[in-house]
Amino acid sequence: xxxxxxxxxxxxxxxxxxxxxxxLFDVTVEEVNIEKDSALMEKYMFEVPVLLINGEELxxxxxxxxxxxxxxx
Numbered sequence: 001x002x003x004x005x006x007x008x009x010x011x012x013x014x015x016x017x018x019x020x021x022x023x024l025f026d027v028t029v030e031e032v033n034i035e036k037d038s039a040l041m042e043k044y045m046f047e048v049p050v051l052l053i054n055g056e057e058l059x060x061x062x063x064x065x066x067x068x069x070x071x072x073x
Contacts, residue, residue: 004028007044007050010035021065025068034048054071056071
């Protein structure tokens with residue numbers, strides 16, 4: 001099973017798109033709201049959504065169906 005963490009914030013349209021994309025795969029996703037953690041907010045403020053898949057970070061520019069399909073095989 002893949003360990004998937006989604007770093008997001010409220011009212012983020014791109015975050016919703018990534019959640020919808022992830023729902024196409026048989027994975028469990030831990031959702032982390034960066035607004036509740038000042039260190040995460042400082043790190044990812046302008047970068048969300050960010051995925052952490054099995055310890056590897058993907059920012060919103062590299063998240064797409066084909067990339068996720070490769071990682072979840």
